[in-house]
Amino acid sequence: xxxxxxxRALSYYKYSPLWTNFFTKLGAEVIVSPPTNKEMLDLGSKYxxxxxxxxxxxxxxxxxxxKDKVDYLFVPRIVSVEKNEYTCPKFMGIPDxxxxxxxxxxxxxxxxxxxxxxxxxWKVVLEVGSFFxxxxxxxxxxxxxxxxxxxxxxxxxxxxxxxKELMVSKIDKKQEQEILNIAVIGHEYILYDKFLSxxxxxxxxxxxxxxxxxxxxxxxxxxxxxxxxxxKIFWNFAKxxxxxxxxxxKKEGILGFINISSFGCGPDSISNSMTVHQLKNAKISKPILxxxxxxxxxxxxxxxxxxxxxxxxxxxxx
Amino acid sequence: MxxxxxxxxxxxxxxxxxxxxxxxxxxxxxxxxxxxxxEAIKNGLIKMLSSMPQGMDIIGVGAxxxxxxxxxxxxxxxxxxxEITAHAVAAANQIPDVHSVLEIGGQDSKxxxxxxxIVSDFxxxxxxxxxxxxFLDQQAAxxxxxxxEFAALALEAxxxxxxxxxxxxxxxxxxxxxxxxxxxxxxxxxxxxQALVRNYLNNVGKGKDIKAPVIFxxxxxxxxxxxxxxxxxxxxxxxxxKHYSVMGALGAAILAREAVAQNGKSNFSxxxxxxxxxxxxxxxxxGCPNLCEVIELFVDNTxxxxxxDKCNKWSDIIEDAI
Numbered sequence: 001x002x003x004x005x006x007x008r009a010l011s012y013y014k015y016s017p018l019w020t021n022f023f024t025k026l027g028a029e030v031i032v033s034p035p036t037n038k039e040m041l042d043l044g045s046k047y048x049x050x051x052x053x054x055x056x057x058x059x060x061x062x063x064x065x066x067k068d069k070v071d072y073l074f075v076p077r078i079v080s081v082e083k084n085e086y087t088c089p090k091f092m093g094i095p096d097x098x099x100x101x102x103x104x105x106x107x108x109x110x111x112x113x114x115x116x117x118x119x120x121x122w123k124v125v126l127e128v129g130s131f132f133x134x135x136x137x138x139x140x141x142x143x144x145x146x147x148x149x150x151x152x153x154x155x156x157x158x159x160x161x162x163x164k165e166l167m168v169s170k171i172d173k174k175q176e177q178e179i180l181n182i183a184v185i186g187h188e189y190i191l192y193d194k195f196l197s198x199x200x201x202x203x204x205x206x207x208x209x210x211x212x213x214x215x216x217x218x219x220x221x222x223x224x225x226x227x228x229x230x231x232k233i234f235w236n237f238a239k240x241x242x243x244x245x246x247x248x249x250k251k252e253g254i255l256g257f258i259n260i261s262s263f264g265c266g267p268d269s270i271s272n273s274m275t276v277h278q279l280k281n282a283k284i285s286k287p288i289l290x291x292x293x294x295x296x297x298x299x300x301x302x303x304x305x306x307x308x309x310x311x312x313x314x315x316x317x318x
Numbered sequence: 319m320x321x322x323x324x325x326x327x328x329x330x331x332x333x334x335x336x337x338x339x340x341x342x343x344x345x346x347x348x349x350x351x352x353x354x355x356x357e358a359i360k361n362g363l364i365k366m367l368s369s370m371p372q373g374m375d376i377i378g379v380g381a382x383x384x385x386x387x388x389x390x391x392x393x394x395x396x397x398x399x400x401e402i403t404a405h406a407v408a409a410a411n412q413i414p415d416v417h418s419v420l421e422i423g424g425q426d427s428k429x430x431x432x433x434x435x436i437v438s439d440f441x442x443x444x445x446x447x448x449x450x451x452x453f454l455d456q457q458a459a460x461x462x463x464x465x466x467e468f469a470a471l472a473l474e475a476x477x478x479x480x481x482x483x484x485x486x487x488x489x490x491x492x493x494x495x496x497x498x499x500x501x502x503x504x505x506x507x508x509x510x511x512q513a514l515v516r517n518y519l520n521n522v523g524k525g526k527d528i529k530a531p532v533i534f535x536x537x538x539x540x541x542x543x544x545x546x547x548x549x550x551x552x553x554x555x556x557x558x559x560k561h562y563s564v565m566g567a568l569g570a571a572i573l574a575r576e577a578v579a580q581n582g583k584s585n586f587s588x589x590x591x592x593x594x595x596x597x598x599x600x601x602x603x604x605g606c607p608n609l610c611e612v613i614e615l616f617v618d619n620t621x622x623x624x625x626x627d628k629c630n631k632w633s634d635i636i637e638d639a640i
Contacts, residue, residue, distance in 0.1 A: 037606065037607040037608045038607060038608045038609050038610075039607035039608075039609065040607070195608075199628075263444070276524075276525050277525070280525055287438065287439050287440075288439075289440075289441075290441065290444070292444035297611075300384050301442075303400075304384070304400040304401060304402070304442075305400075305402075305442055307399075307400040307403075308400045308401075308402035308403055308437075308440060309440075311399075311400070311402070311403045311437070312402075312437045312438070312439075312440065315436045315437060316436065316438070
């Protein structure tokens, strides 16, 4: 049985049910790297180019963990997943940057670029599937079955809950303490990686703070919210972040925002400022806490900010 | 007389404050932490106890600052609070209608916006500590000046030079270039004050609604050069409160008074521990690839606390034992 390695980093958090089910249904053994740890970060930093963001460094650590354990590594080059919108320059360069790692297994690194034509995706699916099966029928069937799993995963979010795969801790509802609702805006590969986010979601759950995220807002609402911006936002994530933030700002019961991003993120440097600007100029102004992560392992800084934000929300509720 | 004790263990300074029931400061001290928080806390306590008048009875303790957990372990605090809340409480106590609080400490800088005495917005510096007190300290030392002389020089400047303030490494090389061109030290020092203020307002203060009354506090408020630079940049009057350097400790003391009033009792265990031997050591846990650095606190050679592990494997053992 062929073994396919998938790094638990970056787009994994968005597409994991699709990828893992697709390969499994084609008869491959899927090996996903374990949750991020310090060793992965250290190894990742060693192989990656300087001046890159923390999530990409970590991605390299995951690749390094998998390289001796698999026959193939699935490292897609995701350029665009929506018409006239792009992911991030670093996502596009990943398969090229990986050559720095010695003794890599064979890479499956298809280019996924849906800027112009949706039909291209089928070609990519058949190309990737051909590593495991000669039958286009079986490949497409595996793809469609896996897509259903992805739909369920996304539906969990749209039902205002976290997919079980992400193992986000729940608030203990038995407590009599009041629950505070906030929106957390940030890339899913930071938010759901407990190492990168320094356990942000767990820390908030302990404080009885219920979290609403970008993924919980449907695309239609996001597109409607961002239509107030005169120019089209072509960074896919920036669009979602801004749209979700505007939506949550109007939504009653959401008391404030936490913006989490990694130091040196290009798209975020624009989307964060735009989001803050839009929120500040809105009729209702809700407090925003900006958190920036990098290689710091001391948690005192992030704890202080969360604690202070909690005090602020508590005092405002009265 | 019943009094309350607040302690703020920061990266650069360890501050102690005693207040009475009316929130009036009756004792305050500002000590350098010098990277040895335990010694700083012990020295501060010994100094405070020796100068405390007879008949004073400490009935509540509050701790804040980045070393607040450590301080709380040594003195047994009733309330352990983050610096933002502590600073906001103290500012609102000193100037009841305060709107904006600018605070620059050793490694942190923050801005707090209050509405009717309640925090409505705040921000702290992000991953970088450029433009905080320790940078000024460093540059003063490089110029061979004490921080007091540095502040005095800034006031003498006639034409402050423009210095890049975005990053302390860039600022330093820019300063060296300006020195080599022959600019006077006072102009460079004043330029540095302006750079720090510009950096603060563009980062920490970005998008914040800064309105009068504005309070400037934290150790750096001792530097009139920075105060003037703030006043010029904002076009507002800047108030430096009397106890500007110990506002965190003052806030902690006020919070302790509130906590004791609410709980009706205090956890304060007396100062018996200050003559004990405190020792910290650390080891790298090899239990998983996270390789956490676990810190152990020994009091008179008995293990009293552990922290720093992500999974609480080590800290739980010790808590169970106690």
